[in-house]
Amino acid sequence: MHTNRLSVLRLISRPLFLVAPAVLGVLAVTAPNASAQSPELLKKLNAPAVRVAEGSKSATRVFTAYLDLTKSPKPIGPEFNQTTIWPGMDGFAEVTKWAEANSVISKALLEVQNCQIFGVTYGTTGVDPKFVERGLIAEIGVGGDLTKLRFPYMRALESISAYVVAEMYRLCEAGSYDDAFKVGIAHLRVLRQACDGQMFEEKLAAMSLLSDAFSLHRDMLAIYGDKMAVESVRNLALKEYPFLRASENERLKRLALPEGDLAVADELIHSVFTSDGAVSDEKFAATFSGMQSVDQPLTSFGATKRWAKIAGVHGSLEASTLKLNAIYDDWWRRWRLPAYGPMISMPTVLSRTNPVKYAAVVLAVKDVDRLFEARRRLVAEYDGTVCSAGLVAYHREFNKWPDLILKAYTSDFPKRFNFDPYDKNYGPMEFESLGSKSRGIDTEYGRVTVTGCILYARNDDHTGNGASRHASGGKTDDFVLWPALRAISRGQVK
Numbered sequence: 001m002h003t004n005r006l007s008v009l010r011l012i013s014r015p016l017f018l019v020a021p022a023v024l025g026v027l028a029v030t031a032p033n034a035s036a037q038s039p040e041l042l043k044k045l046n047a048p049a050v051r052v053a054e055g056s057k058s059a060t061r062v063f064t065a066y067l068d069l070t071k072s073p074k075p076i077g078p079e080f081n082q083t084t085i086w087p088g089m090d091g092f093a094e095v096t097k098w099a100e101a102n103s104v105i106s107k108a109l110l111e112v113q114n115c116q117i118f119g120v121t122y123g124t125t126g127v128d129p130k131f132v133e134r135g136l137i138a139e140i141g142v143g144g145d146l147t148k149l150r151f152p153y154m155r156a157l158e159s160i161s162a163y164v165v166a167e168m169y170r171l172c173e174a175g176s177y178d179d180a181f182k183v184g185i186a187h188l189r190v191l192r193q194a195c196d197g198q199m200f201e202e203k204l205a206a207m208s209l210l211s212d213a214f215s216l217h218r219d220m221l222a223i224y225g226d227k228m229a230v231e232s233v234r235n236l237a238l239k240e241y242p243f244l245r246a247s248e249n250e251r252l253k254r255l256a257l258p259e260g261d262l263a264v265a266d267e268l269i270h271s272v273f274t275s276d277g278a279v280s281d282e283k284f285a286a287t288f289s290g291m292q293s294v295d296q297p298l299t300s301f302g303a304t305k306r307w308a309k310i311a312g313v314h315g316s317l318e319a320s321t322l323k324l325n326a327i328y329d330d331w332w333r334r335w336r337l338p339a340y341g342p343m344i345s346m347p348t349v350l351s352r353t354n355p356v357k358y359a360a361v362v363l364a365v366k367d368v369d370r371l372f373e374a375r376r377r378l379v380a381e382y383d384g385t386v387c388s389a390g391l392v393a394y395h396r397e398f399n400k401w402p403d404l405i406l407k408a409y410t411s412d413f414p415k416r417f418n419f420d421p422y423d424k425n426y427g428p429m430e431f432e433s434l435g436s437k438s439r440g441i442d443t444e445y446g447r448v449t450v451t452g453c454i455l456y457a458r459n460d461d462h463t464g465n466g467a468s469r470h471a472s473g474g475k476t477d478d479f480v481l482w483p484a485l486r487a488i489s490r491g492q493v494k
Contacts, residue, residue, distance in 0.1 A: 042140065044263040045122040045198060057119030058112035058193055059153075060128075063136045065108035066156045069163065073098050082161040083212050086219075087169055088490055096173075099166035106167060106183045109160075113186035114246075118193040120153055120202075122260070138202065140264065149264070151202040154209075157194060161187065161209055165216055172220060177228045180220070185240045188213055192245050195378075198260025200371075207374045214381035215472070215486070217241075218388050222484035223492045225392035233396055237389035237413035241382075250383050250417045255375060257335050269324070273317040284311040310359050323358050327365055335372075340424040373460070377473030379421040380429075380457045384481030386417040387429070387455055391482060401453040405431040422458040422479070429457050429481070430464045441480060443470040445489035455482040 049057065073094040074080035085095060121127050122138045131137060135152035142148035164187040171180035191213060194206035225233055248254050272284045285308040315323065330349040337343055355362050387405070390413025394402050402408050405428075409415040418428040432454045441448050448470075456467045457479040469477040470485060487493050 038267070039125075041263050041267060042123040042125065045140065045260050048198065049117060049119045049121070052117050052119060056116040058115040058117070058190055059119045059121075061108050061112050062118075062160070062190065063128075063131055063134075063153070063156065065104045066136065066160060067130060067134060068104050069102050069159060070098065072159065072162065076155070076159045076162055080162065081158060082165040082209075082216055083486075085162060085165045085169065086490060086492065087173060088492065092169075095166045096170045099163060099170045102163055102167075105160055105163050106186075109164070109183060109186040109190055113189040115190075115193060117196060118190070120197070122198070138197075138199070149199065149201065151197075151199065151205065154202060154205045157191070157206070157209055161191070161213060164213075168216075168220060172224045175227075177224055178232055180224075181217075181232075181236060181240070184213075184217055184220075185236075188217070188241075189244060192248075195255060198258055200258045200261055203258045204370065204374055207378050211374075211378045211381045211473075214378075214385045215484075217385050218482065218484045219487040219492070221385075221388055221392050222482075222487045225389075226396055228396070230393055230396040233389055234393040234412055237386055237393055241386045241389060242414055242417065244382065250379070250386075250414075250419045251421070252375065252379050252382065255378075257332060257371065269321060270317065277317040279311045279314050279316070281308060281311045284308075284314070310356060313356060314359065315357050320358060320361060323353060323361050324365075327353065327361065331368055338426070339376075339421065340426070373473065376421045376460070377479075379419070380473065380479055380481065383417045383419050383421075384429070384455060384457070384479075386413050388482040388484075389413060390417075391453065391455070395452075401433060403433040403435075405455070420457045422460060422462055424462050429455055430467070430478070431455050432467070439467065441467055441470050441485065443480075443485050443489065444472075445486055448485050448489050450483050450485070450488060452483060454480060456480045 054060075072080065073091055078084075086092070089095070120138045122140050124132050124137055124139070127137055134156075136156055137153055139148070139150040139152070142150055164183060168180040168184050171177070171183070188210065191206060191210040195203060195210060197203045197206060221233070221236075242250075245254065272280055274280050285305075314320070327349045334344055334348075350362065350365055350368075353362055390408045391401065391405070393412040394408040405418060406415075409418075418431075420427060420429040423429075434451055434453055438449050438451045439454065441450060454467050456464070456470075458464050459471060459474050459477055459479050461476045465476075465478050467478045467480050470480040471477040472479060484493065
């Protein structure tokens with residue numbers, strides 16, 4: 001078992017890596033009760049990156065280029081990001097000028113796309129002061145408060161992602177399709193590196209950026225695919241997308257659970273217990289009442305009283321950490337086992353945990369499903385992009401869509417990438433040839449009419465619903481991956 005490779009200390013503390021971003025934010029209100037990190041903690045967090053040669057890390061070179069990135073035409077945010085930039089937007093001429101002026105970013109991405117890791121340093125010790133000033137850091141124990149974890153460097157990746165989409169559109173509009181997709185592929189690979197961050201929050205953020213980036217590639221394949229050389233599109237489907245990372249496969253099996261929070265959890269969990277392993281009533285109540293009431297400040301007083309009572313019957317330090325470890329081990333195995341195997345259908349350790357005796361544990365790990373949901377969406381976005389490129393290559397060569405997707409296997413894209421992460425039988429995605437007909441699909445962009453063919457995954461209801469409604473990684477409806485609904489809704493696809 002994997003537990004043999006870890007020290008007893010790490011085993012005891014490990015499960016709190018499962019604290020979700022929202023919970024981590026809640027913990028930030030408990031400053032008096034959580035000690036600041038020690039140099040030993042940062043050493044543990046940085047140990048995986050230290051073992052990798054500097055030349056195999058991309059963060060420093062990417063951040064150095066980012067320092068020269070000029071101000072974007074609009075602030076990066078909900079209204080201006082990689083999913084909102086397109087040639088028909090207001091002010092696209094300024095966006096084009098911005099992209100053209102910042103080729104330093106493209107150059108850096110192309111240089112580091114095959115690095116082993118992204119490699120952001122945790123803490124600020126030894127970090128270039130210019131990086132610290134610009135927020136290109138991962139902060140552990142902000143202001144001496146261990147519970148405050150911040151990853152402001154993710155804002156730089158958001159800006160870089162916006163630049164990449166602007167640059168890809170700029171190049172494609174100029175007819176330089178191969179150059180555009182070279183930059184796009186490099187960007188995907190760097191984001192994949194970032195997905196291996198050691199901390200829960202940064203990992204989820206990177207996975208979301210990568211998922212969105214794949215969706216943008218499908219937009220561009222829909223808009224420009226029939227203008228590209230068939231060899232170029234087929235190269236994307238057969239060689240570029242499938243090798244997102246060396247030895248990666250269609251199920252992203254190399255994508256691991258974050259383990260950096262393990263060491264942080266050790267110091268945090270010990271901070272609410274006395275040296276003899278008993279609950280410190282005052283610290284325990286203040287810490288976990290704050291976690292519970294962060295979104296409802298007016299409940300703080302009642303929550304404190306409740307947690308003070310729970311402290312009296314809560315499990316000891318040893319019992320609590322053992323329970324945390326059992327919950328984590330359960331999730332660790334589930335992450336690596338087939339998604340719909342016999343073990344997955346069994347009750348989790350968390351679901352069998354006494355909610356009063358281990359109330360702090362239950363509160364800390366309740367959001368873990370977000371990791372599994374994010375991975376399913378990312379796998380669907382990834383595989384759907386490979387398949388879509390193959391379908392475009394087929395259409396480019398024969399001037400028609402295949403009536404059966406298997407006709408595009410091998411020659412246009414690897415068959416194994418037609419994999420639906422939502423299918424309990426581990427089968428392919430649903431494919432339908434529309435022939436001369438059209439289909440209306442309800443989406444977040446409104447009702448969209450599609451033609452040609454439809455490729456979609458089942459979503460978390462595990463049932464194909466005929467692609468009448470679309471949701472990206474949703475609980476119900478279908479996850480339509482081709483054609484590119486966003487591009488169609490904008491009128492970018494004729």
